[in-house]
Structure formats: structure tokens, C-alpha cells
Amino acid sequence: MEHSHENDCHPTRHGGGYDTVGSIATNVADGFTMVAVGDLIVSRPLTKGNHPGFDEIVQILRDADATFGNMETLIFDIRSFKGSPQAEYGGAYHISVPELGADLKALGFNLMSRANNHSLDWGVEGMRETSRVLDESGIIHAGVGENLAQSGAARFLETARGRVALVSLATTFMPMSRACDPAGEALGRPGVNALRLTRNITLPSDVLECVRRVRDVLPGYAAGGKDPNRVVLLGETFKAGDKPSFSYEADPRDVANIQRNVRRGKQFSDFCIITNHGHEPDWSELVSQEPADFEQSFARKMIDAGADAYIGHGPHLLRGIEIYKGRPILYSLGNFFFDDLRTPVGADMFNAYGKDPRIDTDAEVTVNEQAKGYPSVDGFVGALGTPVCYESVIAVSRFEHNQLAELRLYPIELGFSKRFANRGIPRLAVGLQAMDILKRMQNLSQPFGTEITIENEVGVIRLRP
Template structure:
């Protein structure tokens, strides 16, 4: 659709210009098939970790991939989370960072070309792998995206640039993209530019703080432990206790209360309000693993913040990071995707790997990348991981939602179930295809079950999940 939109618009303008003299503007515009069309479509996917080409699959001989690619090409805008650096490793003059997001994720420029050919034009760059290869790796990735004219957000040369939207111009209107991350390595956080010192390059952060609370019984036990460690502990039952590097406050029950930093919250909401004035539609997204990849329910602070971005003017809020599906909520007529899982998950074929990964698993420097992965995942005789992350099919099953908006509100979402070849050999595992019928139904029913507590009813129809207003 997008590839022909410009030609269609030129055709419409030519019809308007050739309209007979004396026609009103309304009569001239009535010739246009899109003049009164307030509908626009958005496809969204979750995490993309990609270091192998996908172009060879894009032909009718591989219909599962080919049909999926055509679905994405057929929308007005397509969003993804680029969870890696993109540059040619053998030409890289920088070095891997001491901190990384769990693996050193990098792909060649050709992988990005395949993603563009597949139809993606909105890219989030803020995640826990943003600076796996330092600021230089982040800069090279941004430079390549800019050179290709691709719209991205979430990172920049200082906090101001990392926070600002990217803007995609389409025949259906201007779409703003705001990206951020609550899951990130501390050194990747962007900093403000000051009057005398330049800002710090990095990502747009959502900082979190955790308050630990203990029941009266727990607090009494912690006071006893702290005293045995030599600490001077107050007998006041209302006083906090610091033990094992953490401060625990008295409460009614044992719990950890996670709060979003108010400065970061207001900065993002300010950008959303600004983007609402500057664009026709606003897409907000965050890379957020919290409370952890194993959890299928988002934390309360995330639900609250997602709704606040909608209140500030966002048309949709998309979360990626947990590597598995979570619920969908329709809030005030606008969708919140609490996790879209994985879209491309080529997490085991990055080669070569920095020496830090060998150190992590106690391997000598002469060990190859495949031996690092074998140690990390403890693969079975068929090459399938048996321990560690990821070792279950749920990391390789997801959906690609195509949301149809009528103006500011969503009227329909079609969820296309996908599978990433969980049982395929390592060299072919992680590439998406439309899921076969039985698995597709299972994926949609799982998503429907997760979404039902939010009042979102998703039904399985003809191989896809459907929500309608």
C-alpha cells in the first residue's frame, strides 16, 4: 500500500488540477478515493535480534514468511524494536562495552536492508542492548538509519535528542514515534546538556526505584540478622533496617514497591503532548522487561504509565522486551500492547563474540562462538537449548497485530499468529513465519486469555485473532 501511496496521491492531485472551471473544492475532492478516508493502519512487532539475512525466504516458495512480509508491506506504517547495533564488525574501530544487555547483539547493514524491504519504517533504538558496543556502536547504527532516511527514536547525543520524537510523513498523516527504555545498562543512560558541559550520548531512560517493605515478623528477624552482622540497629519498630545491602521499611506485608521516577515520567509526557501538537498520530513505545521475562502480567507502574501516555495524546503504547506475549488493553479507544514478544530472535548465531562472553562462562580464549552458546544453553543432542534463557517455545511464538484506526481511535485489530521455528537447527531458528493453523489457534487463545482481565475480547476467526470496537 505504502509503495503506491505517492503515485495515488499524485493521481488525485492531477484530477483536482484538471477539474472543470467553476467546480467547488468539495466537488473536485470528491474525485479522490482517499479524500474522506480517515482510516490508517499500523503494524507492530516486538524484539528484533537479527544477524542473518531473511531476504532468501521472501518468495512464494516459503509462503509462511512471504505472506507475513506482505501483511507488513500492506499497512500505512510498520513499527519494530531494533534490539542490536548495526554495523560491519570487521570494520568497527570501537570496542565492546564492559556492560552489556546479556549478549553482544550486532548485525550487518544487510540485515537492516532486509527489514526495510520487509516494510518497516519506524524503529525504536532504546533498549538494554543499545550500547553493547559502546556509544560508537550506537552512533554508527543511528548514522546508518539516518543515511537511509529511516525514522527512529529513543537514543541521541544527549538526553534532549534521545527524548524527542521521530516523524514519519505518510499520505494518511504525520506519525510521531517516541521511544524509551526502563530496562537498560546504567552507562547507556543519556544525560542533559548543560551551559558549560556537553550532554551524555545514550538512550531515553525510564528510571525505576524499589522500596522494600517487611511485615512486623520479618522486620524483627532482619533486626536480629543486622545485629549479628555488627550493625547498630534501633529498637524502634517503625525504623527501617539496612541488611545485605538493602534498606527494608516496616509495612503490613513483605513486598517490593516499584515506582517510576517522576522526572522521567514528566519528561516523556511533555514530549507526548508536544508530539500530539506536531503530528496527526503518536506512537509511544518502551523497552521494559519488568518485572522480569518470566512474568506474563505487567507491573502496576507500567499499566499506570501506559494509560498516562494515552491521556497525554498518544494513539497507542507498545511495550517490547519480555520476549513473550502479554495482554492487550483498549484504553479510551486506544490500544496498549503490554508485550509483543519476539519477531526475529536470532540470538544464537552472533559470531564472533567478545572475550567477555568467554570469561562469563569460564571458557578459554580459543573457544568459538558455538561453544559459548553450547555452554550457555547446555544444548541437547539435537542442538536445542535445555537450560538458561531461552529454553521454551513461548519465546518463539507471538503475533503481529495490524491495528486499523479511524481518526484517533482504533476500530479493529487483526492479530496474525507467528512462530519462529523453535525446534529448527540453530542456523535456522528465530526467523518468523505465519503459524500453522493448530499452533496459531493456540497462540490467539493464549493472548485472548491474557487480555480478558482488561476487558479486551479477542476471537479466533479464519486463522487470525480479531478485536473489533
């Protein structure tokens, strides 16, 4: 769409010359709206199907200038595909048919993040074919590329109210999927724009002593240890503390690279979105409702660098909302599509769930996975098979005078009680279910000082001018 509005940034006099680098201020025309949803796990086109209540959802998506979602599937035709399912995959082999690209565009999506733990489930070939389909469908996407510079770069959407930049990264990713740049004669590596984290595990002192004793009896480990409050075992660092917890330290090199890409993205746009896919600290129903300890400072740092919105996804559950310097930080928007009718399923996944592809079906593997959580997460039992995983919100942010004026939260439900072939498609939640979702958002956002009012089964955050 043609970009034209009265608030365009023009070069200004500065120190005897012209400052041609735009400020980090928001610079969109009045009425600019951004719709943000969480994870899109979808295997088929939906516009022509019979999905009660879905039309109301589509209208919300289409009414925005920028409509964002996290693309957590690969798009290609398995009958002509030249790649293969990878030995290292994101817990499930997500796949969709080529028609999905045009269908997502018809639904209203024009921005997609690509950096996540499923980006290379089907290898570099699957990543590239998905990029091709999205390009042909006119959907701007970021987060993967032929090297780190490409995967980390901002990608741009032209709208009638301003130019939008998107930077996509993942803190949860498969190690072999991480992109890198060339070095000397060594070529760059295709893959994901990753933010590496160092995890520390805090344990009560008596439990830490048990870990120390295990370490001391293992071959290759020196007995004893100089620090009574720290034990390193099998690549994990354990520390003494009041209660069990996970803490994370972000790699400063990755942070600096991402920060630069945000700054560059804003310099070439009027509105910059940064989005992160992360499971940390885990995705259990009880623990994962709070962001990991590193994320608030990281999100704020990105907004200080020029981002106008921070969008989180990955734990498959809702998290709270913070308004920082007048800009929204959405820590997790849960699931938007959970239509996981994937086929085919790789042989490794059959093995992971003790299934036999000569006897069991793809659907039986998928149902088993959703009930127990991904086995690749250290045997952890997740929230994939619980009703709360099928409840979420659509976040609609509206800007006036280059300020966030209002953020509306439309509660949605994805049909947990329906049969497997029909669940996972959103519709607006109503009645007690809508109120439960919105009250959950109130409670999750309260620690950030965010006040959400409920009006006609819609959550509303209003900012003072």
C-alpha cells in the first residue's frame, strides 16, 4: 500500500548539518492500529471451511493496519518436497499445505515472525520453501535467513498510516538451527535469529548439597569444590537460594546485535515491532504464567532502542501486559491457532511416544503429544493438553498523536471440548469463559502496574494523554 501521511520524518538541522537518522519516537498517522496474536499452529486453509464464530475473528484481523502472528509451522507440498524431517526438531514436525500462505493473507495477516523452535523441523529446505510461499502471498516475515545478518534484519511493511518494521528472535530454538555470519573463508549458516541464554538453577542449600554429592562420585569430576553456593554438573549451573527456580543471563553479544537491528529498523520505519519466541522458564500451567527473569529488562532495553511494541509468544499460555514509556509489552499471547492436524509425522516422533507407524496413526501421536507435553523438554509434562492452553486474547492497539491511546483485549477460545478434527480454531469467548480469561489477564498484568477494565466482555487499557 502507498505510504503517505502528514507525520513523515524529514531531515532536520543539527550541529550545522542535517540529521538524516530519524528519532526513536513513534511516527504514525492518527488511528494506526496493530493487531497481535500468539502462536499459529495450523495445517490447512480455513477461509472456506465451516467454523462457527470465525467470521467475527477475521473481521478484527482485517480491520488493522498491521496484523501480526507467530508462524509456528512450515509450508510446503510433501509430494514434491526435496528435504527431510530433521533428527533435531522442535518437539513436533509442524507442516502445512501450500494453500495456507494465500489463506493467511486473506484472513488479514501481513506480518509474521519466523524465529522459533520449529523453524528448521524440516531442514533448510523447509525454511526456504516456507519463505517462498509467504513472499508470494505478500506477507512480510522476519527471523530466519541464509545467515545471521539476514535472519536478524528488520523487514518492512508499507501501510497507509506508516511504514512498519518487524524484528523477530527466539530464546527457545534448536541448537543446530541457530544462524551465523561468514568468517573469513567459512560460509555463513542459514537458520534462526537466536538470543542465547545461560540458565542457572537455584536450589535450597540441602538439595544443592545432594547435587554436589552426585557430582563428586561421577567419573571425571573433581571431588569437593571451592564455592559452597555453586555446583556445575553436566553443563548446568546450580546455585543456593531460598526456593527452587530458574534464572537466565542473556548473551551480551546477541543482545547488542538485536539492539542494533531494532535501532536500524526504527531508523527506516515509522513503527517498529520486536517479537520473541521463548518457553522459559517452562510452559507448565502453574509456572509459565510469569515471564522469565531476564525478559522484562530485555524488553525495556529494546523499547529504549526504538521498538514501539514488544510481543512475546511460545509458552502456549497467556502472560501479563506491561506499558513501558507508553508502549505495550505483551509477554505472551498464548495460542491463536492450535489446529494441529499435521501429517505426515516423522519416524523420530513415533519413536518418542512409543508408537509404531505400521500400527498407529499420525493423529494418535499428536493427541499423545498434546496430552503429555513435548518429550524433548527433559521429560517435562507441559500444559498442551489442558483447557487453559485453548484460551487466549487478540490484542488491538490503537495510536493517536503518536501515543498508544487504547489497547483492547478480545478473549477467544479454541474449542478444547470439541473432537480432535474440529478443535483449535478461534472464536470469541462469551459469558463466564470470557470473564475468566479477562480476569486472568487482570491478575497477570497487575504486577506490572497495568490496569485492565472489562467492558462488554472486552478488556480495555486506556492511557492518559
